[in-house]
Amino acid sequence: MKSKHTFRLSPEVASQLAEMAIRRRVSQAEVVEAALVSFLSPDGSERMEAALSRRIDRVVRQLELLDRSVEVGNEALALFVRSWLTANPPLPDAASAAAQAKGKDRYDSFVQALSRRLDGKERLAG
Structure with a gap:
């Protein structure tokens, strides 16, 4: 009416x-x-400011989640390295050169596998 x-x-x-x-x-x-x-009704600038504020809030939340994910990844890697170094004794000098050569080959294989995984959709985490 x-x-x-x-x-x-x-x-x-x-x-x-x-x-x-x-x-x-x-x-x-x-x-x-x-x-x-x-x-x-609210004028255009107020509506635009409100929309921009909502978008910025969403981006801040996404960045906080990303920051948390990076922190978890860093802590997991640090914990693994500490455990590995604690569990594996140092090699004798005689085996050091062979271990370094084998380690380089294994590291190169690791980097290639990591590259393939990052290029594809398959992920262990996430």
Whole structure:
């Protein structure tokens, strides 16, 4: 149900209202109602600021999750390295050169496997 209002307009504004209603093929009352709704609603800059604020909040939450994931990964790697170094005694000098050569080959294989996994969709975590 709509309520009736009476108000006075200057001749210039009344003319613009009539022209707009003709161009839009709607009644003058509909033009006035749309103009009032637009005027009474938050302005464009406030809406844009609110939307930008929501987007920034979402990005901040995503960065916090990413930061947490990196922290977990770093701690897991550090724990593994500490456990490995504790469990594996140092090699005697005679076996050091052969172990380094074998270690280089194994590391190269590891890097290649890691590269393949990162290029594909298959992941151990996530």
